[in-house]
Amino acid sequence: MRIPIGDGEEARAPKEEGGSPPRVDLTEQAAKVLVGLAALAVESSVVILRRVSGVPVHDDERAEPEGLGLLAGAALGFVMEAGRAAAAAADVARRTVVPPAAFIAGTFLDAPRRAGQDRAAEWNEEWLTERPDAQAIAGAVLTETIQRAVNAVLDQIDLTQVVLDRVDLDRVIASVDLDKAVERVDLNEVIDHVDIERVIAKLDLAKLSLEVIDQIDLPEIIRASTGTVASESVRVVRMQTIGADRAIAKVVDRLLRRTQDEQPEGPPAPTETDDGS
Amino acid sequence: MNTTDWPLGTVPAEARDYQGELAGIASRVVANAIDFAVMLAILAALYFGWAAALFLRRGARFHFPTVTYAGAFLAGSLVLVIYFAASWRGTGRTYGDRLLGLRVVKREGALLRAGPAIVRAVLCVLFPLLLFWAVFSRQRRSVQDVLLRTSVVYDWRARTEM
Numbered sequence: 080m081r082i083p084i085g086d087g088e089e090a091r092a093p094k095e096e097g098g099s100p101p102r103v104d105l106t107e108q109a110a111k112v113l114v115g116l117a118a119l120a121v122e123s124s125v126v127i128l129r130r131v132s133g134v135p136v137h138d139d140e141r142a143e144p145e146g147l148g149l150l151a152g153a154a155l156g157f158v159m160e161a162g163r164a165a166a167a168a169a170d171v172a173r174r175t176v177v178p179p180a181a182f183i184a185g186t187f188l189d190a191p192r193r194a195g196q197d198r199a200a201e202w203n204e205e206w207l208t209e210r211p212d213a214q215a216i217a218g219a220v221l222t223e224t225i226q227r228a229v230n231a232v233l234d235q236i237d238l239t240q241v242v243l244d245r246v247d248l249d250r251v252i253a254s255v256d257l258d259k260a261v262e263r264v265d266l267n268e269v270i271d272h273v274d275i276e277r278v279i280a281k282l283d284l285a286k287l288s289l290e291v292i293d294q295i296d297l298p299e300i301i302r303a304s305t306g307t308v309a310s311e312s313v314r315v316v317r318m319q320t321i322g323a324d325r326a327i328a329k330v331v332d333r334l335l336r337r338t339q340d341e342q343p344e345g346p347p348a349p350t351e352t353d354d355g356s
Numbered sequence: 357m358n359t360t361d362w363p364l365g366t367v368p369a370e371a372r373d374y375q376g377e378l379a380g381i382a383s384r385v386v387a388n389a390i391d392f393a394v395m396l397a398i399l400a401a402l403y404f405g406w407a408a409a410l411f412l413r414r415g416a417r418f419h420f421p422t423v424t425y426a427g428a429f430l431a432g433s434l435v436l437v438i439y440f441a442a443s444w445r446g447t448g449r450t451y452g453d454r455l456l457g458l459r460v461v462k463r464e465g466a467l468l469r470a471g472p473a474i475v476r477a478v479l480c481v482l483f484p485l486l487l488f489w490a491v492f493s494r495q496r497r498s499v500q501d502v503l504l505r506t507s508v509v510y511d512w513r514a515r516t517e518m
Binding site: 313314316317318320321323324325326327328331335337 | 368370371374379380381382383386455456457491492494496510512
């Protein structure tokens with residue numbers, strides 16, 4: 080008979096119980112490992128005791144077991160069996176308990192989860208239908224809030240001063256193409272919007288007129304254009320008769336064979352003509 | 357008297373060169389024609405005024421007074437003499453002269469006195485054709501101008517400027 084000690088016994092054990100589920104194997108393996116370790120410890124202790132007591136060490140495995148070895152082997156075998164029985168019991172208990180537990184868990188724990196999911200779906204639907212209104216309201220609130228906040232901020236800040244302090248206006252102006260901007264402005268449209276009557280009302284037209292009259296000597300113009308010459312037609316008749324006078328005088332001079340030198344030149348004053356005649 | 361000495365503020369620029377120059381026959385004939393029309397208008401006014409007086413005096417027996425040629429000639433001549441003399445003495449220009457821009461002046465450009473004005477008026481009314489001596493005169497003077505040492509000049513100025 081063999082003392083169930085060593086790796087050989089432990090290695091064979093799983094094969095004998097090949098049909099058992101992995102969990103049982105694991106339990107049993109764990110038990111075997113523990114027992115194996117204990118057996119090793121015992122065997123080592125026996126060898127050490129023999130060497131101390133001077134008894135020669137035999138490496139023969141088929142040798143008769145001695146009293147101490149037999150006792151230890153029996154103890155270990157017993158432990159082994161006990162572990163095996165415990166593992167089997169644990170397995171039976173697990174098989175008995177797990178399905179009902181799973182059922183109970185599925186019934187009492189899963190139902191709330193599904194209910195929760197349904198409820199969430201409902202809420203989601205509700206949200207989708209009310210989303211536009213909610214978003215619009217939220218947007219309005221947001222806009223109003225931002226406006227108020229910005230206004231409140233701007234009230235506290237002297238923006239003009241900020242610009243003057245921090246902005247290089249010369250550079251900004253240099254980057255603006257004013258000609259192009261002016262080209263885009265419809266000045267006629269601008270003029271249509273200007274209240275010219277009001278501008279004129281602001282001018283001191285009387286003073287302006289007097290200054291202009293001073294510059295152009297208006298009285299002289301009036302004298303020159305009207306004066307004693309009553310009308311344009313009288314002027315025309317006078318000039319035409321003067322022309323006729325000259326034409327007749329020319330004809331007469333030619334008939335009388337007068338030369339240009341003999342004619343009274345220039346505007347003959349009455350006093351001179353008196354002497355001449 | 358020279359043109360350049362005259363104040364010409366009211367005279368149009370194109371006529372300034374002629375101011376003070378002796379007037380030609382065309383201007384004087386046109387002026388006399390206008391004066392003749394003025395004389396006729398005065399005669400007509402006198403005639404109708406006389407007729408109105410007769411109407412008021414005679415009432416139903418009123419008829420327009422008959423005017424003989426001699427009577428009309430005399431009346432017209434008298435009107436013209438008074439009209440010419442008063443005009444030349446007063447402003448140097450009749451209404452015809454005024455329209456044509458003429459003025460009758462004696463030496464130094466002064467206006468005629470009453471005596472020469474009346475003499476000239478009588479001569480002009482009695483011998484109107486003597487005006488045409490101005491066509492041939494080098495100084496554009498009629499016989500009356502020669503006798504009385506007067507001249508007719510272009511003068512567009514108002515009387516206040518003289």
